Amino acid sequence: MASDLVLYSYWRSSASFRVRIALNLKGLRYETRAVHLVRDGGEQHGTGYAALNPQELVPTLIDGNRVLTQSMAILEYLDETHPQPPLLPADAAGRARVRELSQVTGCDIHPIGNLRVLQRLGSQFDADDEQKAIWMRHWVATGFHALEAMLASSKDTGHFCHGDTPTMADVCLVPQVYNARRWKVPLGDYPTILRIDALCDSHDAFRDATPDRQPDAPSHA
Amino acid sequence: MASDLVLYSYWRSSASFRVRIALNLKGLRYETRAVHLVRDGGEQHGTGYAALNPQELVPTLIDGNRVLTQSMAILEYLDETHPQPPLLPADAAGRARVRELSQVTGCDIHPIGNLRVLQRLGSQFDADDEQKAIWMRHWVATGFHALEAMLASSKDTGHFCHGDTPTMADVCLVPQVYNARRWKVPLGDYPTILRIDALCDSHDAFRDATPDRQPDAPSHA
Numbered sequence: 001m002a003s004d005l006v007l008y009s010y011w012r013s014s015a016s017f018r019v020r021i022a023l024n025l026k027g028l029r030y031e032t033r034a035v036h037l038v039r040d041g042g043e044q045h046g047t048g049y050a051a052l053n054p055q056e057l058v059p060t061l062i063d064g065n066r067v068l069t070q071s072m073a074i075l076e077y078l079d080e081t082h083p084q085p086p087l088l089p090a091d092a093a094g095r096a097r098v099r100e101l102s103q104v105t106g107c108d109i110h111p112i113g114n115l116r117v118l119q120r121l122g123s124q125f126d127a128d129d130e131q132k133a134i135w136m137r138h139w140v141a142t143g144f145h146a147l148e149a150m151l152a153s154s155k156d157t158g159h160f161c162h163g164d165t166p167t168m169a170d171v172c173l174v175p176q177v178y179n180a181r182r183w184k185v186p187l188g189d190y191p192t193i194l195r196i197d198a199l200c201d202s203h204d205a206f207r208d209a210t211p212d213r214q215p216d217a218p219s220h221a
Numbered sequence: 222m223a224s225d226l227v228l229y230s231y232w233r234s235s236a237s238f239r240v241r242i243a244l245n246l247k248g249l250r251y252e253t254r255a256v257h258l259v260r261d262g263g264e265q266h267g268t269g270y271a272a273l274n275p276q277e278l279v280p281t282l283i284d285g286n287r288v289l290t291q292s293m294a295i296l297e298y299l300d301e302t303h304p305q306p307p308l309l310p311a312d313a314a315g316r317a318r319v320r321e322l323s324q325v326t327g328c329d330i331h332p333i334g335n336l337r338v339l340q341r342l343g344s345q346f347d348a349d350d351e352q353k354a355i356w357m358r359h360w361v362a363t364g365f366h367a368l369e370a371m372l373a374s375s376k377d378t379g380h381f382c383h384g385d386t387p388t389m390a391d392v393c394l395v396p397q398v399y400n401a402r403r404w405k406v407p408l409g410d411y412p413t414i415l416r417i418d419a420l421c422d423s424h425d426a427f428r429d430a431t432p433d434r435q436p437d438a439p440s441h442a
Contacts, residue, residue, distance in 0.1 A: 054370040055325060066314055070328065073320035080313040092301040093287055099294035104276060107291065107328045117333060124356065125346040135345065142337075149275040 005030035006062040008049065010037045011214035012182075014110050015071035016059040017175035020209035022075050025166060026082045030061075034216030037115055057116075072106045075168050087168040098162050101150060101169035105176045109143035113179070136183040144180070144190045147173070151192040159199055166200065174200045178211065226251035227283040229270065231258045232435035233403075235331050236292035237280040238396035241430035243296050246387060247303045251282075255437035258336055278337075293327045296389050308389040319383050322371060322390035326397045330364035334400070357404040365401070365411045368394070372413040381417055387424070395421045399432065 005023065007030050009016035023030050035058050036043045043049060044056045053060045053069045061068040063081075068074050079087040088095045111117070113136045121127035121135060151157045161169035177197040180187060187194055200206040211217055226244070228251050230237035244251050256279050257264045264270060265277045274281045274290050282289040284302075289295050300308040309316045332338070334357045342348035342356060372378045382390035398418045401408060408415055421427040432438055 054367040054374075055329065055364075056367070057329070066317075068317050068321070070321040070324040072328070073317050073324055076320055077313055077317040080316065092298055095301065096287075096289050096294050096298040099297055100289070100291040103291040103294055103327075106324075107293070107332050108276065108278070111328050111332050112338060120356075120359065121346070124352070124359075125342070125348065127346065131345070135341075138341065138345075143276075146275040146277070153275075 004062070004064045006033055007031070008033050008035050008052065008058055008060040008062075009214070009216070010035050010044075010058045011211045011217040013037065013058045014175035014179050015057070017178065017209055017211065018071045018106075018171050019059045019061060019074050019078075020214075021171045021174065021206055022078050022087060022168075024205035024208050025085060025087070025171070026078055028078070028082060032215055034214075036216070057114075072102060072168070072172070075102075075171060079168070085165065087166075087171065089162060089167065094156065094162060097154070097156060098167045098169045101147065101161050102172040104143055104147050104150070105172040109139055109176055110179075112139045113183075133183055137185045140176070140180045140183065140185045143176075144185075144187075144193060148190040148192055151196070157192065159196075161196055166203070166205070170196060170200055170206075173197065174206055225283070225285045227254055228252070229254050229256050229273070229279055229281040229283075230435070230437070231256050231265075231279045232432045232438040234258065234279045235396035235400050236278070238399065238430055238432065239292045239327075239392050240280050240282060240295050240299075241435075242392045242395065242427055243299050243308060243389075245426035245429050246306060246308070246392070247299055249299070249303060253436055255435075257437070278335075293323060293389070293393070296323075296392060300389070306386065308387075308392065310383060310388065315377065315383060318375075318377060319388045319390045322368065322382050323393040325364055325368050325371070326393040330360055330397055331400075333360045334404075354404055358406045361397070361401045361404065361406045364397075365406075365408075365414060369411040369413055372417070378413065380420055387421065387426070391417060391421055391427075394418065395427055 005028055007019060009032050035049060044058060050056050052067055059071060061074050068077055075087060088098050118132045121132055151161060156162055158164040160166050161173060174197055226249055228240060230253050256270060265279060271277050273288055280292055282295050289298055296308060309319050339353045342353055372382060377383055379385040381387050382394060395418055433440060
């Protein structure tokens with residue numbers, strides 16, 4: 001039952017943002033439970049939450065008695081349990097491409113610039129905010145350079161990353177673009193990424209999932 | 222056709238190691254083309270390879286006219302195109318769990334300690350080998366602490382990470398354990414991980430995929 005869905009989420013978390021988009025695309029209602037990643041040393045490290053999610057990361061999705069973590073695994077789960085509209089194409093090659101594009105972001109950009117990594121740069125290397133920003137910009141630029149090439153060179157790219165309807169690849173891309181803007185990464189070299197991001201921003205499923213519209217965003221607090 | 226499979230691989234790359242295990246589990250023959258990640262500044266950055274893989278990372282799998290990158294996407298592709306033996310269970314909850322376990326390694330341990338990240342720690346923060354080792358040990362320990370809890374606490378854990386046959390979760394775990402040993406990460410706190418790793422090591426599919434047995438390993442060069 002859709003009303004059983006509970007998302008442990010932080011408004012500005014890219015991984016939570018992904019799951020919110022997917023839930024919206026599927027038309028699934030869910031209850032948000034905010035996990036503040038900064039306050040009190042990070043609520044994700046509290047005993048109660050750590051019992052749900054031993055990685056002490058967001059998001060965690062509760063579906064009835066199932067506890068689901070890892071955002072890309074959750075996207076696949078939602079696609080299997082609620083197949084319409086699909087987040088993956090029907091053919092194996094297309095599915096591989098969508099997962100590949102998703103993982104460029106989900107494996108090779110986002111985790112390297114995650115909050116806990118930036119915190120570690122501070123504690124191990126005395127990195128200040130400017131050095132953290134340089135780190136972030138380097139990895140976003142590295143990943144987007146590849147992603148732009150992969151998108152611009154393929155006939156499979158349509159209005160969206162793959163074809164003319166949103167897939168998991170768009171669900172992963174849009175939060176990373178939001179994050180890139182937050183860190184003031186220059187985006188002029190990525191016209192295909194920007195075109196797709198702008199199109200997604202015209203869809204309610206994406207817009208309603210944006211950080212600023214979440215119940216735990218500071219403007220709503 | 223299996224004989225069309227070509228794997229661009231580096232003997233010590235964890236992500237290449239994953240794909241080698243999966244190919245072996247599926248009984249698929251493939252040709253290895255070595256990409257030396259260190260020699261000459263890294264052969265993955267050469268024009269020819271970068272045209273195949275814009276991320277300039279290994280592995281890349283060629284299946285006929287298909288060019289596949291991102292190791293976890295490749296595992297899913299192999300499972301869809303060669304379903305037996307399966308790398309994922311049949312039920313949605315089980316599939317979610319296997320992907321979740323895989324992504325703990327594939328998203329939140331491995332990419333943060335990848336060669337290019339260590340190189341960046343050197344260039345941006347003057348990290349020496351000892352500081353890089355401390356960084357590696359921190360992220361492996363953080364990830365394995367969570368993974369051990371997830372494995373030890375679940376009735377779904379069997380002889381392997383999920384049930385009594387190898388899945389994608391084992392395929393991702395074993396190369397990370399190899400990598401942890403290489404970086405001398407203390408592993409005594411992870412008895413379930415060690416038990417599963419030892420079992421995998423008794424299977425030819427895993428053993429034949431180990432770095433030391435690859436044609437580009439130094440002992441074979």
